[in-house]
Amino acid sequence: MTDTETTAHGTALVWFRDDLRVRDNPALRAALAHGPTVALYVLDESSPGIRPLGGAARWWLHHGLEDLASSLEHLGVPLVFRRGPAAAVVPEVAAQARAELVVWNRRYGAPERRADTAVKSLVRAAGREAESFQASLLHEPWEVATQQGNHYKVFTPFWKEVSGRDHRHPLPMPRPQREAPDRVPRGEDLSSWALLPRTPDWSGPLARAWTPGEAAGLEVLKDFVGPDTADSALVEYPEARDLPGRPATSRLSPYLRWGHVSPFQVWHAVADRRRAAPEGSAVFASELGWREFAWHTLYHHPDLATENLRPEFDDYGWWTPGDPSGTGPAGGGIEQLLDAWRTGRTGFPLVDAGQRELWATGWMHNRVRMVSASFLVKNLGVHWRVGEEWFWDTLVDADAASNPFNWQWVAGSGADAAPFFRIFNPRTQGKKFDHDGAYARAWIPELGSTEYPQESVDLAETRAAALDEYRSLGQSEGRRRA
Numbered sequence: 001m002t003d004t005e006t007t008a009h010g011t012a013l014v015w016f017r018d019d020l021r022v023r024d025n026p027a028l029r030a031a032l033a034h035g036p037t038v039a040l041y042v043l044d045e046s047s048p049g050i051r052p053l054g055g056a057a058r059w060w061l062h063h064g065l066e067d068l069a070s071s072l073e074h075l076g077v078p079l080v081f082r083r084g085p086a087a088a089v090v091p092e093v094a095a096q097a098r099a100e101l102v103v104w105n106r107r108y109g110a111p112e113r114r115a116d117t118a119v120k121s122l123v124r125a126a127g128r129e130a131e132s133f134q135a136s137l138l139h140e141p142w143e144v145a146t147q148q149g150n151h152y153k154v155f156t157p158f159w160k161e162v163s164g165r166d167h168r169h170p171l172p173m174p175r176p177q178r179e180a181p182d183r184v185p186r187g188e189d190l191s192s193w194a195l196l197p198r199t200p201d202w203s204g205p206l207a208r209a210w211t212p213g214e215a216a217g218l219e220v221l222k223d224f225v226g227p228d229t230a231d232s233a234l235v236e237y238p239e240a241r242d243l244p245g246r247p248a249t250s251r252l253s254p255y256l257r258w259g260h261v262s263p264f265q266v267w268h269a270v271a272d273r274r275r276a277a278p279e280g281s282a283v284f285a286s287e288l289g290w291r292e293f294a295w296h297t298l299y300h301h302p303d304l305a306t307e308n309l310r311p312e313f314d315d316y317g318w319w320t321p322g323d324p325s326g327t328g329p330a331g332g333g334i335e336q337l338l339d340a341w342r343t344g345r346t347g348f349p350l351v352d353a354g355q356r357e358l359w360a361t362g363w364m365h366n367r368v369r370m371v372s373a374s375f376l377v378k379n380l381g382v383h384w385r386v387g388e389e390w391f392w393d394t395l396v397d398a399d400a401a402s403n404p405f406n407w408q409w410v411a412g413s414g415a416d417a418a419p420f421f422r423i424f425n426p427r428t429q430g431k432k433f434d435h436d437g438a439y440a441r442a443w444i445p446e447l448g449s450t451e452y453p454q455e456s457v458d459l460a461e462t463r464a465a466a467l468d469e470y471r472s473l474g475q476s477e478g479r480r481r482a
């Protein structure tokens with residue numbers, strides 16, 4: 001069937017979730033091909049197990065939905081906003097729209113899958129068709145397995161397997177629908193959801209740093225991959241991507257997180273640059289592979305945000321707020337140290353610049369995320385879950401898979417994780433990756449003055465304490481096995 005053709009069916013309802021785009025959207029395309037289409041977005045904060053969004057994510061979502069509503073309007077598709085548990089709202093809106101067909105693109109977290117399964121059976125029980133599509137991952141997690149039939153636990157063989165497969169080409173922009181739906185159910189006013197911060201409104205720097213939405217995301221992608229010549233940013237990506245002071249990474253993460261841009265669009269845009277930047281396009285594609293690997297890991301380990309993937313780490317003496325016994329390897333004052341980490345006042349410029357960048361813009365460079373996370377988990381001895389929750393609240397790209405996956409990677413407790421003894425030294429990392437200090441100075445105006453705090457912990461002592469704790473973990477493991 002071509003883009004313009006529709007069968008002579010009744011109304012279709014397309015339910016948007018983490019796929020806030022009109023291009024390369026299989027569910028939207030199926031709805032438009034079926035008949036007059038109504039779109040729905042449900043703010044679901046009450047289905048069991050659904051993780052409430054953090055503050056920066058709520059800000060992004062508000063603007064992302066405004067952008068989606070405007071793109072859909074150009075296609076003649078009304079977007080209805082409703083709040084409540086999906087299993088109640090979606091069947092109700094489908095009934096109000098008298099929809100014959102309800103479609104959506106798949107999600108992979110356990111609570112979301114449970115909600116989707118409930119919606120599917122309720123919609124079908126009401127005599128409507130329901131269909132879901134693959135749109136947010138290059139491969140379905142259940143379709144990638146080792147020869148023994150298990151899921152991959154190590155990235156390199158995982159990526160070797162999936163990067164060699166074919167990835168479908170992105171679907172084109174749909175044509176506007178010719179026939180308006182008969183009934184458009186009443187929706188809520190987006191502003192009544194209070195997704196934007198009010199008292200205080202801290203979103204000014206976020207708005208200066210980002211333009212949420214599909215067109216902006218595609219522009220970011222286009223600028224990043226550049227022309228098919230040596231000028232493409234991909235050429236220098238393998239070296240420069242580790243330098244936080246250089247705009248050398250794509251900054252596509254929030255656009256991928258919210259589905260303004262699809263992994264298929266990114267994959268093919270990069271594949272088209274293979275001639276000009278063979279190494280850069282391969283390294284960049286493998287970063288997309290880490291995103292994919294994180295999601296496959298979450299699919300197979302639904303408790304990724306709360307449970308150590310390697311259970312031996314359950315015995316590690318990490319500190320969590322409210323723990324009366326714990327001080328962490330840094331000694332006393334752990335609450336103040338945690339506060340200093342959050343606000344970028346630890347006395348270690350690379351960590352502090354990163355935490356301030358995060359607070360101001362909702363984003364932090366990957367190298368700095370790794371160093372800052374390692375400092376919190378290993379030098380301060382704070383549980384990775386505490387850092388994960390802070391990032392969840394402050395990142396505009398806060399992602400249910402990539403965030404816990406990477407925190408566990410840094411902590412050593414995760415899939416194919418960094419070995420625990422790899423403890424980043426923030427001073428050395430600063431010299432290596434921000435050697436002229438430009439990144440640190442950009443975020444810490446008082447750097448070099450007496451206003452900037454002294455180093456808050458002794459790196460060598462805290463490192464040694466963390467390693468001691470880790471070694472005792474090994475021994476108790478050994479004892480348990482003996």
Ligand SMILES: Cc1cc2nc3c(=O)[nH]c(=O)nc-3n(C[C@H](O)[C@H](O)[C@H](O)COP(=O)(O)OP(=O)(O)OC[C@H]3O[C@@H](n4cnc5c(N)ncnc54)[C@H](O)[C@@H]3O)c2cc1C
Pocket residue numbers: 241249250251252253254256257287288290291292294364365366367369370373391395397398399400402403404406407410
């Ligand atoms: C402690 C910690 C927490 C993190 N939390 C998140 C998160 O909540 N959301 C998130 O999208 N990324 C997270 N990352 C991964 C990574 O830091 C960001 O994806 C990256 O910095 C985004 O910038 P970019 O788009 O310019 O990346 P680029 O270098 O341009 O990479 C392109 C894309 O590949 C993906 N990607 C790159 N690195 C990773 C990675 N290590 N894991 C998974 N996907 C990756 C992202 O989608 C990214 O947009 C985290 C990393 C760490 C160490």
